[in-house]
Amino acid sequence: xxxxxxxxxxxxxxxxxxxxxxxxxxxxxxxxxxxxxxxxxxxxxxxxxxxxxxxxxxxxxxxxxxxxxxxxxxxxxxxxxxxxxxxxxxxxxxxxxxxxxxxxxxxxxxxxxxxxxxxxxxxxxxxxxxxxxxxxxxxxxxxxxxxxxxxxxxxxxxxxxxxxxxxxxxxxxxxxxxxxxxxxxxxxxxxxxxxxxxxxxxxxxxxxxxxxxxxxxxxxxxxxxxxxxx
Amino acid sequence: xxxxxxxxxxxxxxxxxxxxxxxxxxxxxxxxxxxxxxxxxxxxxxxxxxxxxxxxxxxxxxxxxxxxxxxxxxxxxxxxxxxxxxxxxxxxxxxxxxxxxxxxxxxxxxxxxxxxxxxxxxxxxxxxxxxxxxxxxxxxxxxxxxxxxxxxxxxxxxxxxxxxxxxxxxxxxxxxxxxxxxxxxxxxxxxxxxxxxxxxxxxxxxxxxxxxxxxxxxxxxxxxxxxxxxxxxxxxxxxxxxxxxxxxxxxxxxxxxxxxxxxxxxxxxxxxxxxxxxxxxxxxxxxxxxxxxxxxxxxxxxxxxxxxxxxxxxxxxxxxxxxxxxxxxxxxxxxxxxxxxxxxxxxxxxxxxxxxxxxxxxxxxxxxxxxxxxxxxxxxxxxxxxxxxxxxxxxxxxxxxxxxxxxxxxxxxxxxxxxxxxxxxxxxxxxxxxxxxxxxxxxxxxxxxxxxxxxxxxxxxxxxxxxxxxxxxxxxxxxxxxxxxxxxxxxxxxxxxxxxxxxxxxxxxxxxxxxxxxxxxxxxxxxxxxxxxxxxxxxxxxxxxxxxxxxxxxxxxxxxxxxxxxxxxxxxxxxxxxxxxxxxxxxxxxxxxxxxxxxxxxxxxxxxxxxxxxxxxxxxxxxxxxxxxxxxxxxxxxxxxxxxxxxxxxxxxxxxxxxxxxxxxxxxxxxxxxxxxxxxxxxxxxxxxxxxxxxxxxxxxxxxxxxxxxxxxxxxxxxxxxxxxxxxxxxxxxxxxxxxxxxxxxxxxxxxxxxxxxxxxxxxxx
Numbered sequence: 001x002x003x004x005x006x007x008x009x010x011x012x013x014x015x016x017x018x019x020x021x022x023x024x025x026x027x028x029x030x031x032x033x034x035x036x037x038x039x040x041x042x043x044x045x046x047x048x049x050x051x052x053x054x055x056x057x058x059x060x061x062x063x064x065x066x067x068x069x070x071x072x073x074x075x076x077x078x079x080x081x082x083x084x085x086x087x088x089x090x091x092x093x094x095x096x097x098x099x100x101x102x103x104x105x106x107x108x109x110x111x112x113x114x115x116x117x118x119x120x121x122x123x124x125x126x127x128x129x130x131x132x133x134x135x136x137x138x139x140x141x142x143x144x145x146x147x148x149x150x151x152x153x154x155x156x157x158x159x160x161x162x163x164x165x166x167x168x169x170x171x172x173x174x175x176x177x178x179x180x181x182x183x184x185x186x187x188x189x190x191x192x193x194x195x196x197x198x199x200x201x202x203x204x205x206x207x208x209x210x211x212x213x214x215x216x217x218x219x220x221x222x223x224x225x226x227x228x229x230x
Numbered sequence: 231x232x233x234x235x236x237x238x239x240x241x242x243x244x245x246x247x248x249x250x251x252x253x254x255x256x257x258x259x260x261x262x263x264x265x266x267x268x269x270x271x272x273x274x275x276x277x278x279x280x281x282x283x284x285x286x287x288x289x290x291x292x293x294x295x296x297x298x299x300x301x302x303x304x305x306x307x308x309x310x311x312x313x314x315x316x317x318x319x320x321x322x323x324x325x326x327x328x329x330x331x332x333x334x335x336x337x338x339x340x341x342x343x344x345x346x347x348x349x350x351x352x353x354x355x356x357x358x359x360x361x362x363x364x365x366x367x368x369x370x371x372x373x374x375x376x377x378x379x380x381x382x383x384x385x386x387x388x389x390x391x392x393x394x395x396x397x398x399x400x401x402x403x404x405x406x407x408x409x410x411x412x413x414x415x416x417x418x419x420x421x422x423x424x425x426x427x428x429x430x431x432x433x434x435x436x437x438x439x440x441x442x443x444x445x446x447x448x449x450x451x452x453x454x455x456x457x458x459x460x461x462x463x464x465x466x467x468x469x470x471x472x473x474x475x476x477x478x479x480x481x482x483x484x485x486x487x488x489x490x491x492x493x494x495x496x497x498x499x500x501x502x503x504x505x506x507x508x509x510x511x512x513x514x515x516x517x518x519x520x521x522x523x524x525x526x527x528x529x530x531x532x533x534x535x536x537x538x539x540x541x542x543x544x545x546x547x548x549x550x551x552x553x554x555x556x557x558x559x560x561x562x563x564x565x566x567x568x569x570x571x572x573x574x575x576x577x578x579x580x581x582x583x584x585x586x587x588x589x590x591x592x593x594x595x596x597x598x599x600x601x602x603x604x605x606x607x608x609x610x611x612x613x614x615x616x617x618x619x620x621x622x623x624x625x626x627x628x629x630x631x632x633x634x635x636x637x638x639x640x641x642x643x644x645x646x647x648x649x650x651x652x653x654x655x656x657x658x659x660x661x662x663x664x665x666x667x668x669x670x671x672x673x674x675x676x677x678x679x680x681x682x683x684x685x686x687x688x689x690x691x692x693x694x695x696x697x698x699x700x701x702x703x704x705x706x707x708x709x710x711x712x713x714x715x716x717x718x719x720x721x722x723x724x725x726x727x728x729x730x731x732x733x734x735x736x737x738x739x740x741x742x743x744x745x746x747x748x749x750x751x752x753x754x755x756x757x758x759x760x761x762x763x764x765x766x767x768x769x770x771x772x773x774x775x776x777x778x779x780x781x782x783x784x785x786x787x788x789x790x791x792x793x794x795x796x797x798x799x800x801x802x803x804x805x806x807x808x809x810x811x812x813x814x815x816x817x818x819x820x821x822x823x824x825x826x827x828x829x830x831x832x833x834x835x836x837x838x839x840x841x842x843x844x845x846x847x848x849x850x851x852x853x854x855x856x857x858x859x860x861x862x863x864x865x866x867x868x869x870x871x872x873x874x875x876x877x878x879x880x881x882x883x884x885x886x887x888x889x890x891x892x893x894x895x896x897x898x899x900x901x902x903x904x905x906x907x908x909x910x911x912x913x914x915x916x917x918x919x920x921x922x923x924x925x926x927x928x929x930x931x932x933x934x935x936x937x938x939x940x941x942x943x944x945x946x947x948x949x950x951x952x953x954x955x956x957x958x959x960x961x962x963x964x965x966x967x968x969x970x971x972x973x974x975x976x977x978x979x980x981x982x983x984x985x986x987x988x989x990x991x992x993x994x995x996x
Contacts, residue, residue, distance in 0.1 A: 051990040056899060075984075077903045084901025097898035099602055099626055104609045109900045111615040118610075140602060156900065 005031050006065075007164050007195050008053055013062035015048050015219075018049040022048040023059070024219035032163070033194040035186075037210035037227075039203070045219040046199045047168060053081040053197065054087050067163060084113050088157030092169035093151040096141040102152045103128065104136040120159075127155040131185065135199050147178025154185060158194075165189065167198040171205055183208050234508050238515035239500060249520045251881050251929040252484055252570070257531065258423050258567045258874045259477030262867060264532025265540045266470030268557045276444030277452050280394040287395050287418035287618075289434060290446045294414065299879030301417045305433040306352050308341035311417040315398070316410035317722055317779060332359070333416055333622050334543060343397050343904035343959045344416040349373065349640075352390030352401050355407075359385035360401045364392055369645035383409050395451050401426050412640065413779075414443060424448065427769075443777050444723065468647065474642045476871060477566070480878040485517050485574040487885035494744030496581050510582035514571055517578075521570035529562045535866075601625035608632050616906035620913030623886065634882040638922030639929065641875025645968040646930025647937065648864035653956035657862050661745065661794050661952055669742075670834060671847040672820040674700060698814035699739065703840045704820055707953075709828035715817035716788065717808065721780035723768070729799060731780065732758070736805035740858070742821050744802055746854045749791025750773060752804035759791035763798035781810045820844070872972055879915050879976025887911065887984040895989045902921035904985035911981035912974055919973025923966035929956055930965070 008030035015023040022045045029093055030036050038046045051057035052064050055071050062069045067086055074082060083089075096105045103124050110120035113153045128134045131151045141149055150170060159167055167186065171179035179202070186209045200206055207227060215223040280286070293301065301312055314334045317695065337358075338345035338352050350373045355361045359377060375387045385402065397418060402410070421433040430447050433993055437445070473938050499509050533566075552775060555603065603620035613621070624631035673701050674693035693700055697715070704713045715736040725731050739751055744759075749772050758776075765771060775788045785807075808815050824833055833930055834846045887894065902910075938953050957965075 048990070054899070057988070057990040077905065080898065080901050080903040080906075082901075089899050091899075092895075095899070097893050097896070099605045099622065100609065101602070101606055104606060106611070108615060108897075111609075112906075117612070140506045160901075215411060222955060 002017075004229040006170045007032050007034075007067060008197065009063075010049075010052070011063040013049075013052060013059045013064060013157060015045075015052065019147050023052070023221050026216075026219070026221055028214065028221065030164075030195065030197055031191075032050045032134045032195050033193055035210045035213060036198070036212045036213060037206035038197065038214050039201065040216035040222075042201075044216045048140055048219075049198045049216065050166055050168050050197070053164075055082050056087055079092070084109070085160050086162060086164065086224040088160070088165045089214055090150070090153050090165070090167040090170045091208075092172040094146075095150060096149060096156075096172070098141050100158040101138050101140055101145060102133070102148075105141070105152055106159055108154045109156050112124045113160055121157065124155065127158055145178065147176045147181050150174060150178065150182050150229050151185065153226065154182070158189075164195045167196070167200075169181070169200055169202075170198060171200070179205070208225070234504075234515060234551055236506070237512045238452055238519065241495075241512065241516040242519050247468070248484055248488055248881075248886060251480055251877055252517060253520035253524035253527075255477050255480045255484075255567055255874050255877055256521045256570055258561050259473040259526045260526075260528025261532035261535060262473035262870065263566065264468045264529050264558060264562045265536040267561060268532065277394065277848045279876050280392075281448065281452070284346065285342055285420060286346045286390055286393075286428065286448055287397060288421045288424035288448045289419040289437075290395060290397055291417045291419070291437060292414045292443040292445070293417065294441040295412070298415060298438070299440040300414075300438045302438065303419055303436045304532070305421055305436045305574040306419040307422050308420040309417065310340045310419075311343035312462055314407045314412035315414045315416045316407055316412040318410055326971075330399040330411055332400045332402055332407060334404040334412070335401045336404055338401075339390055342420045343393055343395065345391040345393055345401070347389050347391045350387070352391070352405070353388055353404060356406050357383060358388045358402065360389040360391050362393055362396070362399050362401075363390040364750055372382075379410070381599055382411070382611075393633065395446075395448055395723050398942040430481065435863070447769060450769055462856065468933060469644070469871070471814050472640055472644050472871055473867075473874070474566075474569065476637055476874050476878070479633050479636045479640070480571060480874065480881065481517065481521070481570045482573040482576065483630060483637070483878060483885075484881055485513065486577040486630060486633070487881065488513065488516070488577070496584055506582040510578045513581050515576040517574040517882075518567055518571050519635050521567045521813040525563055525566040525570075528566070529559050532562065533559070552973075556781035558562075602627070614906075614909075616902065616910040616949065617913050619911040622683065623910075624918055626922075629885070630882055630885065634878055634915070635918045635925075637875045637878030637920055638972055639926040639970045640915045640920055641967045642922050642926025643930040643933060644868055644871040645972075646965045647926050647933050648868040649932065649961065649965060650956050651864050651938065651963075652861050652943075654934075654953040657952045657956060667830075668824050668826065668828070670824060670830065670837070672704075672822065672837060673845040673847055674816065674818055674820065674843070676818065692843040693816075693841055694843040695841045699991075700841055700844065701817070702733070702867035704822055707833065707836055707840075709824045709826050709833050710822055712741040712823040714738050714742035714821040715805075715819070716821065717812075717815055717818040719780040719815075721778045721811070723778055723801075730764070730778070730801050731799060732780065732801040732803055732811070734805050734808040736817065739804075740853045744793040744795050747792045749789075751850055752802070752807070754791055754804065754876055755806040755810055756785070756787050757790045758787045758801045758803045758807070759793045760801050761795045761798065762792050764800065765792065776879050783811045785810045819847075830936075845859070872968075876972045876976035879973050880980055883911055883915060883977045883980040883984075884912065888986075889979055891984075891987060895988055896985055898987070898989045904982075905988075907985040908978070908981045911984055914979045915977035916970055919970035920929050921969070923969025923971065926969055927962060927965045946988035 004035045006029045008028065010026055010028040013023050013026045014021070024045075026045075026049060026050075038049060040046045048057065050054065052059055052071075053066060055064075055066070055074070058072060063135060066082070069081065069082060069086070071079065096102075097108070099107065103121060106115065106124040107120035108128060111117060115123070123136070128137050131154060133148055133151050133155070136148055138154075139148075140151070144152065150173075154170075157167075160212055165186075170186065171182050174182060183205055185196065186196060190209065190211075196209065198205070198209065210227055213223075213227050214221055215225075287310070292315070293300075295314070301309065303309065316332045316334075318330050318332055335345075337345055347360070349362070350360070361371075366815075371387060373387055377385045377387065379385070385406075391401065397416065405594055421429070421431070423429045424433055427447075427449060430449055434445060434447070445781060499512065504512070595801070601622065604625045605619075608618035608622045609615075612723060613620055624634075673691040674697070675691050695703060696823060699716050701713060704710055718731050718733045720731050721732045743751065746759060747762070748757060760770075769775075770776065772789050775786050777784060777786050779785075786805065787807065789803075822833075824830070837844055837846065897910075898904075898907060934956075935954060942953060
């Protein structure tokens with residue numbers, strides 16, 4: 001029985017690799033508008049959990065339903081189409097294309113959905129304005145600071161207005177000042193209704209941005225707490 | 231084991247794909263090189279060896295015994311003869327041996343033309359004859375066979391000998407030749423300097439002219455003997471060069487890629503104490519190991535592949551040992567790895583010079599401003615994003631793209647050249663061996679001098695109507711548009727044992743006769759036309775006069791034109807000349823061209839009804855063994871070099887994919903489908919394929935225009951227009967597409983592999 005306002009529903013998800021078990025019977029629900037932080041030690045399975053929800057990886061068993069779609073039933077192409085509009089992803093190391101300008105990196109996500117180059121750049125410019133990096137739009141990733149790169153990555157993740165924003169250690173590669181800026185940005189986004197699921201080692205990020213904290217250990221959910229934002 | 235060897239060997243084992251690519255590419259290039267060099271060597275070696283061993287005659291001269299006043303040549307180092315020479319007809323014997331040039335010689339030795347008696351003994355008494363036979367060659371007759379000669383004494387075969395310059399078909403004792411009614415004297419000369427045409431011309435100038443009927447140079451004999459093999463040489467040499475060039479480019483690309491991809495590896499080596507020279511050594515050894523292995527395999531394969539071609543071409547020399555000279559295999563076995571190491575030297579030097587700190591911290595090299603501008607511009611075009619990203623990719627690594635483009639260009643060149651050579655061979659074959667469906671060939675009887683004996687079960691043609699009646703009958707049949715009556719005589723051309731077939735034609739020669747390339751068709755007695763090979767093999771030109779002898783009649787004929795045929799030993803004459811050499815001869819064959827829509831069976835039935843003695847010949851088989859071998863070799867080499875070029879593309883895509891794993895993972899993470907990733911990577915190479923096609927086709931055509939005349943020259947023919955003008959618009963379009971085919975074939979497998987990359991793994995590894 002699916003929850004009506006659930007954005008993400010994991011049921012008894014298990015993920016095995018050849019020599020280890022990354023997830024072992026994880027069940028989880030994320031509702032619309034929630035900001036959920038997943039924490040745990042290295043190798044606990046938190047990134048694997050994120051990959052399952054983003055459709056980047058498939059579970060060995062169990063069910064991953066996002067926006068009512070059972071990802072396990074989608075082909076590779078189906079998963080790609082799901083990722084275009086269903087989720088936006090932010091990575092620790094930004095993962096921007098070095099040979100595209102900041103603006104083109106962001107516009108690219110829209111162009112994949114069939115939006116024309118002109119419209120995509122227009123939408124990207126709006127996001128650059130909202131994120132305060134308009135002046136950096138024609139700069140290439142190699143010339144941007146870490147914080148600027150992550151803002152560009154956030155803009156790209158928001159480009160197709162996804163209902164779910166996924167972030168994997170979004171401040172992990174940033175200095176403290178840039179990290180603060182990104183935390184503020186994610187908080188603002190959640191406060192205007194963006195559902196957020198972030199994986200982090202950073203307790204400050206979790207307590208500041210998240211409304212719920214899930215602790216993972218040895219591939220299982222060890223603890224789950226509701227948070228009051230700091 | 232040294233540290234360099236350990237590190238290099240570990241890299242060979244770990245980088246399996248790189249090792250395999252280098253090994254395969256070098257193997258293919260080595261095989262092609264061995265074939266080319268081996269054939270080059272094989273073309274000359276058997277003749278030269280045999281000529282030196284026999285003290286072969288640099289010049290064979292024939293004199294009229296009644297008119298000759300002397301034979302001394304001041305330029306001659308040694309002279310043999312004069313020997314009396316007779317021409318005998320064996321057409322009425324049990325076994326037809328053709329028209330034999332028989333020379334009376336007391337012994338096989340001497341200072342010139344030392345004959346090697348390979349079987350039996352020398353003819354010393356009356357009734358004995360020794361036949362000229364290549365050692366090891368099979369023959370229908372053996373020792374003790376009796377050669378029946380009409381009106382002359384029968385001769386018993388007592389031995390077989392071989393003259394590399396073909397000074398005679400057979401030898402008898404001097405006293406025996408008198409009974410054979412000799413008609414000329416043969417004198418053989420050796421000169422101190424006779425290696426070139428100019429030296430031969432100078433040496434020949436000193437010959438006494440009185441009674442001189444003709445001469446034959448050893449260069450002519452050699453050219454003729456080696457001409458078939460010689461045709462292959464320019465063709466295979468250019469393929470060998472192409473193979474080498476492709477191998478160098480790909481190896482340079484592979485090693486450059488290995489340096490770029492192995493920046494961290496280089497940094498690690500330096501960090502743990504490898505000196506710059508040791509790092510360079512690691513990269514050179516890493517490349518040389520698979521190169522050496524590929525070279526050994528390629529050398530063996532080249533020997534195996536070339537063997538059938540050499541066997542086919544040198545069988546006339548009686549050569550049993552088909553292995554190439556040691557230098558051929560040595561050049562390939564040592565030269566190729568050296569070449570590969572040279573190609574690897576530049577990137578290895580780059581590895582040597584990289585600062586350890588920079589290398590160990592490097593990801594990938596930075597992209598140029600131009601590449602970024604192009605990518606930005608492409609992003610604004612209306613092209614699908616996977617296509618525009620792919621089109622911009624080659625600009626990110628211009629050096630690698632240039633090497634890959636060069637491989638594709640060479641691949642397209644190979645395809646263009648092979649297609650051109652195939653078209654030239656086919657066009658030539660069709661021209662000299664026409665097998666038109668609208669033609670009917672009829673045989674009226676054996677030509678004069680040809681054996682009347684027919685294989686058992688085959689009805690001999692024997693026309694019931696006269697020659698004139700048959701021709702008139704054929705012309706009157708419904709459906710006939712042209713008739714060519716013909717016959718032929720085996721003739722001797724003065725100067726050595728040069729036999730030729732004189733073909734006489736009457737009727738519609740313009741429509742059905744051989745194509746006249748220069749000069750004109752004979753318009754009276756005493757005129758002939760010949761193929762260019764006839765002229766080139768005998769050092770003659772249009773306008774020259776030659777002495778021919780057939781059926782006991784001798785006459786001089788003037789060469790008035792050149793015709794397009796393949797056989798070097800054919801002379802074409804008007805019917806008026808047959809009255810001189812074979813008075814009263816009737817047409818032995820009739821060639822008829824039928825009107826369009828004429829039923830062949832009904833037509834031949836009408837012919838048989840009018841003259842049951844005429845035999846309808848089956849349609850000609852237009853295939854030539856040389857053409858088949860060249861076309862097959864072209865096909866194989868094209869496939870090999872095309873595959874090697876595709877392997878270069880494959881390698882580039884693998885390198886690009888490795889470098890851009892993170893980018894590809896990111897693109898997939900934001901929604902790029904596997905198909906779009908494949909399109910992106912294939913497009914990146916497809917663009918190079920298009921460019922490669924546009925460059926490679928004109929270069930391939932230029933090489934064709936260079937190679938075909940050399941092949942024709944080697945075959946003592948002329949590069950006529952039908953050989954040269956073979957590229958037409960539809961073919962050019964297809965050839966241009968071959969670049970895209972090579973690029974796509976090379977790219978699609980690694981592109982599909984990249985499309986299946988696990989995003990989670992790629993991005994997590996960051």
